[in-house]
Amino acid sequence: MRNRLETRFSEWVRRTAFLGSSSQVPEDRWLLSQFAQSRNDDAFAALVGRHGPMVLATCRRVTGDSHLADDAFQAAFLVLARRAAIVDPKGLRGWLYGVAVRCSLESLKSMGPGGFRMAYMPQVPDRAESTDVGVDFEEIRILHEEIARLPEYLRVAVVLCELDLTNRKEAAFRLDIPEGTLSSRLAKARRILAQRLRERLIAIPAGGLALVLGYPATAMIPATLATSAMQLVSAVAVPTTISQITKGVLYIMFWQKWKAYALAFGMAAVLGLGTACGLALSGTPQDGEKSAAVPKSQLGADRHIAYVHGDAFSLLNQDGTDETAVELTGLWVGSAVPSPDGKWLAAWTADEKRKGGTELRIRQLDGKGTGARFELPDKIGHFSFCWSPKSDQLFLNVGAPGMKGVRHYRADIASQRLEPVELLKTHLVTDWSADGKYFLTTSVGEGEFWHPRAMYQMNVDGSERLALAEPEGWAKSGKLSPDGKSLICFHKGTPCIIEIEKPKVLVPLKNIPQTAEVVECAWSPDGRRIAYTIASIPFITGIEKSDLKKIETRLVVADRDGSNPQTIRSAKGQLIGRVFWR
Template sequence: MANGQMNPVLQHIRKLAHAADGAAELTDRELLERFTAGHEESVFEAVVERHGPLVLAVCRRVLQHEQDAEDAFQATFLVLARKAGSIRKHASVGSWLFGVAYRLALKARAGASRRHARERRFAVMSPTQSQPKESLEDLRPILDEELHRLPEKYRAPLVLCYLEGKTHVEAARTLGWPSGSMTKRLQRAREMLRVRLSRRGLALSGALLASMLAEGARAAVPAALVQSSVQAALLSATGQALAGTVSAEAASLAEGVFETMLLTKVKMWMVLFVTLTALAAGALLAAHREDQQPQEARENNAAQPAAATQMPADLALVPGEAMGFIRIFLHDLWNLKAVKDSRQQGGKLTAELLTQVEKNLGVSLDQIERVTLIVLPPGLTTPEPVAEPRLLVAFTTTKPYVKDKVKNALVPGGSEAQHEGKTYSAPKTHEKQALHFVNDHLFVIGQQASLEAYLGLKAGAKMPSSLVRAINLASGKHHFVGWFQVPEALAQKAREVPLPEPIAFARPLLDVQSGSLTVDIDNEARLRLNLQLPDEAGARQAQAAADAGLQTLKQFIQQVPQEARNDPLVVTLIGLGEDALDNTSIAREQSSIVVTAQVKVEGALASLIPSIAKVRTSAARTTSQNNLKQIALAMHNYHDTYKHFPPAAITDKDGVPLLSWRVAILPFVEGDALYKQFHLNEPWDSEHNKKLLEKMPRLYKPVNVETKEKYVTYYKVFTGKSTPFEDPQGNSIADITDGTSNTFLVVEGDGPVPWTKPEELPFDPDKALPKLGGLFLEGFNAAFCDGSVRFMSSKADEKLLRALITRNGGEPINP
């Protein structure tokens, strides 16, 4: 591939061409929308020329080999061409391309030939090309790696402003952010990146970090590389062969990405199926089955589904084109005595679950009779070449629901729309969830495109025999029924993807054509899974693979680390798993295999409740720690701006406290607009300021407790002699002579306080300590002046606590 620079005349002609069709003036989203609609060469060329310098620079830095870098470059834009339909919704195409290019370059580097490896070793060993280890050039791969690891909302502004050279205003316009938010988030992104690098032993100043980000971030792209990449992208997007347009290595890299994406989707749907199965089984674990089950053999022998007049309305929604469905009898499970007992034991956890479901769904949990999930194949009624399977969820209620309440919960602000003569509630934006009322006991939700695809189906599609049997199963008394079928095109694609060695034995299971699952409970939980293979030979191979999988699961459970077994929840789940696997059998019935399992469940759910509560407490503790980390970061950003921490309170000219420090740091927690609404010369409870209480940022919200008062927080600072907030004008880091890692900054203080109220934790060395904690029984979280967050035991020595409260006491710290 040519390595020369783009001819200036040719470049000028291309710019004129782009100007003529308006491509140069379009946003990334508009360019990709035009390319998706018409596959215009000039449009995609504009994208390559806009982002190509960034992509090529990334590939060169990772690979250190020109040909390999050009292969990764072409593969990146091949992926973009095939994914343009979904990527056009991405806020920052540049950030997305950076991530794809970086991952492809890593993959190319891992699979480079021995010749390239020798070349690179020689280059490294060559005295004329060697660099000292402390060279900034050696740090660039680490910088790329940590930049790639940043969350998208922080990586995007860095990529736009430093790697693509946009101004703050241009970057904010690209991302759809207010300019103020852009500045704050960019500042926070730089700090996050600096902290990540410092953890790897790289202490970089802000100026040096900015310089390294910008230096070498873009590379001139050879004209031939642009042209061949555009031609290959057009062929790929239209489903044509790439022969002769790109190297085999570039095509292989891109194809690997497509296969990984496809396999990820397949895995996602498999995980969804298995997860919902597990959730249903878990809900059933302590249930007592009151009705006798019909004979499954009689149901399996049924040749046709129940008549339309007898078929439940939710099952009548399942079309012949479906890929799968799951049906759960939620109401039966919810109201059985054993489950009621477990709900009572759950106490607050159960109450919160009920409240959350009704808020998000518009109907109470005990009003839901059945939940039915329907999976439709990709491409239904639409020609989308990369469409994913579509998911719809149908809710059947025990009594008529209130339509307005459901609509306000599921499609707030939505409007009525028509598709194929059928009415549904459309969301404000097309990517969101839409709602269709079937009757006064049944409604269906799904993304708007999925719902429209379903509403556009023609009645009368022939049902495969496996679906007929599954619908008849679901029409019976089983608590849980699931069914799926695998389209041959999808199965073929999955079979082409190599399986990792540890699970290579499972390959025969990829030939499964369809399957059904039932779960029932009487004195024990019973599961029956039927998998249909093409023929008896395939069934024998699948049975052997399933047997091997069963043994692998048993070994996996036995190898669970001892430290994990100290968790009561893990112990309970391991016990259930071992019991189920010991009572699992796998049999072959002609061209199908049947897996049956049973497990004794008496008291299982009751034993899980305390463990679940413990996990919930642990999650709440983590949430609070994350809140404190954000608050500490905001404190340090405030310090960077004003050269001191915020004072404990915003005061009037006479020093009377008016508003808390929690108001003062709002501009540094993405609350600049809210900060500007406060009257800083009025107290927190003035007529104006009190109205702002309800706008409390989420990071101040209490976790793990319910408070009678609204808009309160537990996050407080210590005030008084020798504390970091002694100075009414604000103390600086230089005042903390005990060390920032040995001094409290913000803690969970006992007792809630309105978040704007300047009420803190007064400290007097000669008096008793103020009460700490309040959110957790075992202790409290504390952010230290170095930005770290630790959990302090409620049994912590008082002498230690006093030493941590003061900033300059000189006490020895032995935590």
């Protein structure tokens, strides 16, 4: 396998060495389509050969360490392999640059506490020779980070013209846009970069970005490194370090894309990064459909598990028997959340015919009537909510394209009043304590691009109560146990338990396969057991459209540490999403 791939890579490099930008060299569009459709090794080798020198040079500049750079390089092309079917070929180079920077930043986390190295490592061979620019390694890293944060249409223009030093006529031709449009994009990108860099106390020198970063830059790719990157595409087991880098970057990419485009696609929030929105598993039922009434015997003290599957919201006994579907006319099923007292259900709708924003609707769980409606004024990318312990209020989290931080609202069911809350602007609220005194939150930062990592208990007045954990990589606070002594959270997609008396100690659930992905968890009313939904493959970070037919999802009940798991529902080719235990 290694010899075959290494030979193909070496042959492609030799074959194209004398062709330059000639039309005889296959275009990115053709190469991407060949790889995405048939997993063509030659096409992928060509992509590595064409863009690998830029990716490796970027990884070396950001990490300052050749070994970390090699890991980031391999992870970057593994991300490309996972996303080849959806990447815009015209913007591939800018997209890959952004991925290379993100992978490099993720690889630096393997250094542990202390973070980024402040000195440029001598083994990096392609550092710019000029030393009179007055920019140190930390500033170089920040420059790369800010360029990577640009929207893709601006980033690719910067990469081609400012970093690769491609002339504007050629760059405009490659992007299939007028040269004037390209100039406007470059001017806009420079304004954004200048503002962001000023906020971080860095100025772009007169010589421009290329001078500071040492571009145009390429790095000779060892054939063995290129081969290793290509082998990972079809590998059954990926080395742990590279797997962690790849998964972290895919989560970040997914989160940022979801925040910006959730409303446009009419979906509920995948992975439930608040407590309301979970998986996008359904569309809006047709007008005239009737909601199925749920027998009273299945509500209240009997305690049942509620879960989302396909376009249905269902209740069933704890042993998986006597299932009853609750159809939600006009609502996004994947966003439905039952109240703690089991009487109400809240869900949202995004009616494209209405000029207003998203509408949150409250209805009786037994299907006999509807309650309050709350229309949010914002065009929303992320929308999630949690119930108050008395089931009389809802706390809403809102994010939108271009919005910095998080916007919050409080909805009062009795008065039907919706009021903005000027608190917790850097937090997503995921649960409300049983005594009503504090929230469980995930900190996502103040910027436009959210980074969900740190988890907290926050008092309802917005002051910090307790820092629960700040693990490396993507994290999400989830749900408090009924007694308030524990919480179940997610770290890089893995469910973990944190005991409030022992904050910052994350204990992963037992019996969770490494190749699977847990979607959502819920506590039993007595806190002794948990229910969770799990997918047989990591669909958020790596699924292809063709894999949907192969995916299996299960609803599982287990002891609170994950032992003694029992599957009470399963589905092939269908996603089982949110789960609640009332």
